[in-house]
Amino acid sequence: MDLSGRNYLKLMDFEPEEIQYLIDMASKLKDEKKKGIPHDDCLKGKNIALIFEKTSTRTRCSFEVAAHDLGMHTTYLDPDSSQIGTKESMRDTARVLGRMFDGIEYRGFEQERVEALAEYSGVVVWNGLTNEFHPTQMIADMLTIQEKFGHTKGLKFVYMGDARYNMGNSLMVTCAKLGMDFVACTNKKYFPDENLIKYCNGVAVDTGATITLTEDVEEGCKDADVIYTDVWVSMGEPTEVWKERLDDLMPYQVNKKAMSYAKDSCIFMHCLPAYHNLETKVGREVNEKFGYKELEVTEEVFEGPQSVVFDEAENRMHSIKAIMYTTLKGQ
Numbered sequence: 001m002d003l004s005g006r007n008y009l010k011l012m013d014f015e016p017e018e019i020q021y022l023i024d025m026a027s028k029l030k031d032e033k034k035k036g037i038p039h040d041d042c043l044k045g046k047n048i049a050l051i052f053e054k055t056s057t058r059t060r061c062s063f064e065v066a067a068h069d070l071g072m073h074t075t076y077l078d079p080d081s082s083q084i085g086t087k088e089s090m091r092d093t094a095r096v097l098g099r100m101f102d103g104i105e106y107r108g109f110e111q112e113r114v115e116a117l118a119e120y121s122g123v124v125v126w127n128g129l130t131n132e133f134h135p136t137q138m139i140a141d142m143l144t145i146q147e148k149f150g151h152t153k154g155l156k157f158v159y160m161g162d163a164r165y166n167m168g169n170s171l172m173v174t175c176a177k178l179g180m181d182f183v184a185c186t187n188k189k190y191f192p193d194e195n196l197i198k199y200c201n202g203v204a205v206d207t208g209a210t211i212t213l214t215e216d217v218e219e220g221c222k223d224a225d226v227i228y229t230d231v232w233v234s235m236g237e238p239t240e241v242w243k244e245r246l247d248d249l250m251p252y253q254v255n256k257k258a259m260s261y262a263k264d265s266c267i268f269m270h271c272l273p274a275y276h277n278l279e280t281k282v283g284r285e286v287n288e289k290f291g292y293k294e295l296e297v298t299e300e301v302f303e304g305p306q307s308v309v310f311d312e313a314e315n316r317m318h319s320i321k322a323i324m325y326t327t328l329k330g331q
Helices: 016-034 058-069 090-097 111-121 135-149 166-177 194-207 217-221 239-252 256-260 281-290 309-328
Strands: 047-052 073-077 103-107 124-129 156-160 181-185 210-214 226-229 267-270
Touching: 016 135, 016 166, 016 309, 047 058, 058 073, 058 124, 058 309, 090 111, 103 111, 103 309, 111 124, 124 135, 124 309, 135 166, 135 267, 135 309, 156 166, 156 217, 166 181, 166 194, 166 210, 181 217, 194 210, 210 217, 217 256, 239 281, 267 309
Parallel strands: 047 073, 047 103, 103 124, 156 181, 156 226, 181 210, 226 267
Antiparallel strands: none
């Protein structure tokens, strides 16, 4: 399968077979790395730019290590080290960077920004996260599930919490593409966009997937194979926004009771960072203002035997390596 020269902006742009190809390539490259088989001559001499308008631990480290493993060089650009959006438009930035680099990663805000990079740069562009989609995370997540169950098709995947943005959107699309049964279990105010639901239901007709929206935790989690959640609060938001969202979503915390409705073989997933105790600044701030010691997931579940969050985190690097390799190969 040839994905050379393809931008990687959202999984709506890829066929199910292409997504599976990326998962399998990530598995192959992971196996090679574990066995000490080098692949540093695959893309030797290529240069990539990493644009981070939003900071990240996993995404930055994954891109940098993966690029090094493939023989590439990286240049990191954050808001303090570039003119993007301040003195220079994204279109102009794209046309400059496209003449210097072989590929560009973008992690930031609106999807339109990464789309503009892809349109005007003339080189391969990868979406490291936007407000709407998080496609690199998806390959890591599906690789993790495939490692645990041997397959993805037909599994019941439950997303708990705020399903309106990048993680809820991307997981629903990916599950639909791979023939999984996706459940958004949350307050109805936090259901995904209706147009995206319609799109996913259309995809599901061909793949055998199902899309379910429910406010009932027992119904949503019953016989689940995977229960997944993400953070509920973001730094910089007004306190009143935090309070409303926390009050709305606390019934959808992933805790021992929620996990008890699932299969015994169910795994817990989280793309991290997670607020499961008071060891973070955000966790302590929320506790001081609202009295909650744990947010989207309890310490018991996060540190429990069903949690695969650190396998999932590791797989970010292998998956991003696969995405860069397959899209840059032959360029």
